[in-house]
Amino acid sequence: xxxxxxxxxxxxxxxxxxxxxxxxxxxxxxxxxxxxxxxxxxxxxxxxxxxxxxxxxxxxxxxxxxxxxxxxxxxxxxxxxxxxxxxxxxxxxxxxxxxxxxxxxxxxxxxxxxxxxxxxxxxxxxxxxxxxxxxxxxxxxxxxxxxxxxxxxxxxxxxxxxxxxxxxxxxxxxxxxxxxxxxxxxxxxxxxxxxxxxxxxxxxxxxxxxxxxxxxxxxxxxxxxxxxxxxxxxxxx
Amino acid sequence: xxxxxxxxxxxxxxxxxxxxxxxxxxxxxxxxxxxxxxxxxxxxxxxxxxxxxxxxxxxxxxxxxxxxxxxxxxxxxxxxxxxxxxxxxxxxxxxxxxxxxxxxxxxxxxxxxxxxxxxxxxxxxxxxxxxxxxxxxxxxxxxxxxxxxxxxxxxxxxxxxxxxxxxxxxxxxxxxxxxxxxxxxxxxxxxxxxxxxxxxxxxxxxxxxxxxxxxxxxxxxxxxxxxxxxxxxxxxxxxxxxxxxxxxxxxxxxxxxxxxxxxxxxxxxxxxxxxxxxxxxxxxxxxxxxxxxxxxxxxxxxxxxxxxxxxxxxxxxxxxxxxxxxxxxxxxxxxxxxxxxxxxxxxxxxxxxxxxxxxxxxxxxxxxxxxxxxxxxxxxxxxxxxxxxxxxxxxxxxxxxxxxxxxxxxxxxxxxxx
Numbered sequence: 148x149x150x151x152x153x154x155x156x157x158x159x160x161x162x163x164x165x166x167x168x169x170x171x172x173x174x175x176x177x178x179x180x181x182x183x184x185x186x187x188x189x190x191x192x193x194x195x196x197x198x199x200x201x202x203x204x205x206x207x208x209x210x211x212x213x214x215x216x217x218x219x220x221x222x223x224x225x226x227x228x229x230x231x232x233x234x235x236x237x238x239x240x241x242x243x244x245x246x247x248x249x250x251x252x253x254x255x256x257x258x259x260x261x262x263x264x265x266x267x268x269x270x271x272x273x274x275x276x277x278x279x280x281x282x283x284x285x286x287x288x289x290x291x292x293x294x295x296x297x298x299x300x301x302x303x304x305x306x307x308x309x310x311x312x313x314x315x316x317x318x319x320x321x322x323x324x325x326x327x328x329x330x331x332x333x334x335x336x337x338x339x340x341x342x343x344x345x346x347x348x349x350x351x352x353x354x355x356x357x358x359x360x361x362x363x364x365x366x367x368x369x370x371x372x373x374x375x376x377x378x379x380x381x382x383x384x
Numbered sequence: 385x386x387x388x389x390x391x392x393x394x395x396x397x398x399x400x401x402x403x404x405x406x407x408x409x410x411x412x413x414x415x416x417x418x419x420x421x422x423x424x425x426x427x428x429x430x431x432x433x434x435x436x437x438x439x440x441x442x443x444x445x446x447x448x449x450x451x452x453x454x455x456x457x458x459x460x461x462x463x464x465x466x467x468x469x470x471x472x473x474x475x476x477x478x479x480x481x482x483x484x485x486x487x488x489x490x491x492x493x494x495x496x497x498x499x500x501x502x503x504x505x506x507x508x509x510x511x512x513x514x515x516x517x518x519x520x521x522x523x524x525x526x527x528x529x530x531x532x533x534x535x536x537x538x539x540x541x542x543x544x545x546x547x548x549x550x551x552x553x554x555x556x557x558x559x560x561x562x563x564x565x566x567x568x569x570x571x572x573x574x575x576x577x578x579x580x581x582x583x584x585x586x587x588x589x590x591x592x593x594x595x596x597x598x599x600x601x602x603x604x605x606x607x608x609x610x611x612x613x614x615x616x617x618x619x620x621x622x623x624x625x626x627x628x629x630x631x632x633x634x635x636x637x638x639x640x641x642x643x644x645x646x647x648x649x650x651x652x653x654x655x656x657x658x659x660x661x662x663x664x665x666x667x668x669x670x671x672x673x674x675x676x677x678x679x680x681x682x683x684x685x686x687x688x689x690x691x692x693x694x695x696x697x698x699x700x701x702x703x704x705x706x707x708x709x710x711x712x713x714x715x716x717x718x719x720x721x722x723x724x725x726x727x728x729x730x731x732x733x734x735x736x737x738x739x740x741x742x743x744x745x746x747x748x749x750x751x752x753x754x755x756x757x758x759x760x761x762x763x764x765x766x767x768x769x770x771x772x773x774x775x776x777x778x779x780x781x782x783x784x785x786x787x788x789x790x791x792x793x794x795x796x797x798x799x800x801x802x
Contacts, residue, residue, distance in 0.1 A: 163518070163526075165719030168748070175748050278713060291714045336716050341744055371747065371756070375740035378758075379715075382707060382737070 150183035151354060154195060156204040156242065158188045160215050164293065166205025166239050168338030172347055180365050191218040195225050200354040201235045204242025206336060216258060219245050223261040230263045235354040236330040243332035244268040244296050264327050265301035277384025279335060281308035281323045286345035289376040290337030300325050307333055329353050342376040344369040387417035388483040391476030410473030422506045424475050430456060430489035432506065433640060436499040436537055437514025439685045440633040441466060442661045443625055444514060445493035447637035451654030452489055455646055459487035467498045496533040503540035511538050512546035512640040516553040517581050517684035518717065527581060535560055546640040549598060550578055568639035570602040570632060577628045600639035605631045607695045614638050617648035625660040627692035663786045668793045672773035675793060680780045683720035689780060690725065699775035700731050702767040704760065704785045705738040711782040715741055723749040735763030736785050760785060761792050
């Protein structure tokens with residue numbers, strides 16, 4: 148079996164709040180099942196490899212998002228092609244915003260996105276911050292949100308999960324993240340996959356299925372992760 | 385006089401209730417007498433040193449205070465409160481009831497945000513800046529923001545600013561200040577021991593830096609000896625606080641101390657005498673076992689402590705993670721620490737509110753936790769029982785768990801002696 152090829156986008160520029168941990172989680176969950184995996188870091192100026200199965204992108208500081216902005220724009224066509232080809236993409240926070248149509252900063256600057264996701268983000272003065280547990284189709288997702296960009300979903304994007312006002316995409320519509328085909332966007336750091344094992348496996352299952360490999364994943368003992376998720380969900384914001 | 389009396393009455397009230405600490409009396413005085421701090425500190429003949437940065441504040445403040453104590457009467461906020469109220473509380477408790485401050489110079493540790501608030505009230509003569517690393521991002525937002533806070537603090541110094549030449553964000557502050565920049569640095573062949581935030585995250589390594597004219601340099605370091613050069617004077621000595629990061633802190637302290645009228649001999653004497661600060665490498669002997677307590681609060685500090693731990697050759701390790709405000713609510717930083725080095729078989733257990741989170745983190749780095757226990761005392765006792773006499777137990781702990789752990793370890797150490 149050829150290794151599942153996971154691209155880690157901008158590992159140096161977009162890696163705050165432990166988002167690199169999502170790469171570790173997916174790699175280990177494959178290794179524990181004796182499934183071969185290959186991690187390809189893709190930084191500014193690097194080419195996206197061929198035959199990508201899964202792409203992970205994390206959050207970055209404002210300055211870093213500026214540094215990668217142009218490079219990200221340049222990748223627009225290939226990212227759109229990957230998405231329409233069914234490549235599984237998980238984009239956290241800053242990467243989620245950049246995959247949308249545009250980001251309008253609080254200062255009034257319009258940063259164009261690559262339009263993979265039907266979402267628009269507007270900068271705000273309030274920061275949505277704190278522990279966050281939400282219910283999704285793939286079990287409870289548990290992480291930590293920290294953003295001042297407020298994201299509105301268009302008709303092509305389905306909410307990833309439900310939440311309560313004051314949290315999630317725009318702090319008002321009680322949704323968190325979005326799904327569009329095999330592309331997932333979310334504001335959950337944590338890293339989100341560490342305490343959301345069913346969701347982690349759903350990403351792997353979709354990537355394997357798309358390649359035509361047997362997508363039945365052997366069960367893992369996730370008791371510890373679920374225990375950690377239960378504790379985190381009860382902690383104050 | 386009235387502010388001091390008010391503060392002292394608050395302090396006495398607390399003692400009656402069986403509690404201690406300078407934070408609450410400081411807060412009372414801060415609210416009632418907003419000008420007290422500036423007025424009191426301006427009477428100090430040798431002024432104020434503010435110590436700030438992400439890692440090493442408490443230890444470095446203690447070192448600066450120990451050096452200055454060779455010549456001066458020193459006021460310092462050594463009770464663990466690094467907010468403005470802690471400095472006020474320290475001033476109140478060191479004053480006579482008539483309001484006279486028994487000190488020549490003050491050394492204050494201030495966290496980055498409170499350092500800004502402090503300099504708005506009093507322009508310090510000296511500022512010593514240590515480093516900018518990712519720490520409690522849920523509170524400060526981003527590290528570039530933290531660097532801007534430190535720049536604001538440095539811009540208010542009137543005499544000198546101690547700057548770390550090995551931290552690019554700190555070094556860049558030199559061009560923005562009125563006071564004299566005073567540099568400290570580590571020797572080229574030691575720089576790998578002090579990775580920058582970028583290097584910790586796999587980014588580009590540093591460009592070569594200008595290395596002329598440092599007031600103090602860490603010339604050599606190993607587990608047994610620290611060698612520091614101050615001007616032309618160089619000495620090698622065992623530093624009681626373990627770890628390369630503490631040797632760098634000592635170099636920072638030496639640099640700012642050299643701007644006072646002190647001889648290199650006095651500075652070295654102060655450094656030789658200084659004991660580790662609370663929970664920063666403190667040791668306890670319990671029933672023939674050596675237990676040492678190490679505060680961890682961010683990825684850079686945790687990685688350095690893990691590296692230092694390997695030198696200590698522990699038989700067991702216990703990692704205690706809480707997530708209260710003072711620890712940082714967001715525990716995702718644990719994923720920025722590489723634990724694969726623990727996969728060699730030293731048994732590791734986890735404790736604290738986020739014990740399960742920590743155990744999950746370890747598992748993904750190939751380390752199976754020997755026990756996972758939210759309650760502190762039972763977790764420590766179990767780790768102790770599993771450590772044979774003559775062996776060493778290392779405890780890494782976040783801030784809020786340290787107080788309970790410290791109390792428990794002190795009690796256990798006494799119980800054994802009795």
